[in-house]
Amino acid sequence: MRISELARRSGVPIGTVKYYLREGLLPAGEPTAATQAQYGEEHVARLALIRALLGTGGLSISTARAVLAAVDDPALSPHDMIGAAHSALPTMAENERPDLSTAQAHLRRWEWQVHEDSPAVSSMAQGLQALQAAGFDTPDQMLDRYARAAYELGEQDVADVPMDSPAEAVRYVVIGTLLLEPVLLALRRLAHEDVSARRLSS
Amino acid sequence: MRISELARRSGVPIGTVKYYLREGLLPAGEPTAATQAQYGEEHVARLALIRALLGTGGLSISTARAVLAAVDDPALSPHDMIGAAHSALPTMAENERPDLSTAQAHLRRWEWQVHEDSPAVSSMAQGLQALQAAGFDTPDQMLDRYARAAYELGEQDVADVPMDSPAEAVRYVVIGTLLLEPVLLALRRLAHEDVSARRLSS
DNA sequence: CATTCTTAGACAGCTTAACTTTCCAACTAC
DNA sequence: GTAGTTGGAAAGTTAAGCTGTCTAAGAATG
Incomplete structure (x- = not known):
């Protein structure tokens, strides 16, 4: 799926999705061209986790980045x-x-x-x-x-x-x-x- | 004591004390003249409580105001x-x-x-x-x-x-x-x- | 192919919260 | 009387978390 569908599916505004990408909370999608990328189910799930950490968890962007890095760690x-x-x-x-x-x-x-x-x-x-x-x-x-x-x-x-x-x-x-x-x-x-x-x- | 001593005793910057007064977290001192007021020990204690609520308690100014209002309630x-x-x-x-x-x-x-x-x-x-x-x-x-x-x-x-x-x-x-x-x-x-x-x- | 829509990425702008600074006229202390 | 302090108001600051704007490049549709 592309970014607008990801935004729709996750309920996160498209501008905010871009912001999370920029901040390194959400991994980039698979680029298909210079101005196009594909996102998958894992991106939807990740966005839910990000919102949970930032919202209910009360984390800042930078703390969430550290926590997510730990989650991603082998x-x-x-x-x-x-x-x-x-x-x-x-x-x-x-x-x-x-x-x-x-x-x-x-x-x-x-x-x-x-x-x-x-x-x-x-x-x-x-x-x-x-x-x-x-x-x-x-x-x-x-x-x-x-x-x-x-x-x-x-x-x-x-x-x-x-x-x-x-x-x-x-x-x-x-x-x-x-x-x-x-x-x-x-x-x-x-x-x-x-x-x-x-x-x-x- | 006057405001500068209150600030020194409580460790809260003078500008911030004025801010808390303005926001209604800290009750006003006893005015002795148009540009002078007296503060007491209760103001020092109140400032400690305010800082605890805002800092460790993680409250916002407006929530702290509500909480303090409850504390003050008969x-x-x-x-x-x-x-x-x-x-x-x-x-x-x-x-x-x-x-x-x-x-x-x-x-x-x-x-x-x-x-x-x-x-x-x-x-x-x-x-x-x-x-x-x-x-x-x-x-x-x-x-x-x-x-x-x-x-x-x-x-x-x-x-x-x-x-x-x-x-x-x-x-x-x-x-x-x-x-x-x-x-x-x-x-x-x-x-x-x-x-x-x-x-x-x- | 032409037209219209969407996109990635960069960047500037916005909004809120919590201060912080500046200013001034009125005082106080020496 | 002169230097410093004060209360109060208002403007300025900083940081966080978005949000909007722009542009060139692709995609979708007829």
């Missing part, structure tokens, strides 16, 4: 893959240098085997710092609960990764990590609603 | 309060009208008592839709796990809300809901790291 070992995927994932404002010590102390308490300079540690540290700055107390007991819940999810997430095809595994990790996040957050808010509704009616 | 019943806080919270692109039926089916399965038109339902639906569009399968079993984890957190979160002062309760709900989110997401990613590290070394 891939490494299962473990390195998760690391590569995570480091491509967004980490909020990285110009800030939060104090990692509190976060690291918790991680040691839980005996989690993580890189001390993992981007997620910075995220966690920044989150804790923001809570403290906002005057919100985070007792160990509360963080322990969050850690346990996160760990149970993480265990299953990793177990669910399809290990047969490396390419499929990276894709699974990247998409699953990123796009399940808004679902998890929404579920927590819905749980708040339900719990408070039940308390009220009891 | 407050309603404990339950309405959570609802008010949630509806002030961000819901991603609200121009999109995702298909709610799948999300609602899950909620019915879990027998959660939530408003069908709650913003969190849209968030959840949008998240599920993005996953599907990206070709990521979300079996009931997986969502059940996420729901259970979210519910356990939500139960404790609600139990932790200080019910003595309504004003303090709203503040707690808003900040706790919003600013614990990045921490939860970071913990999930760190759990992925730990689990995959353990699998590798075993």
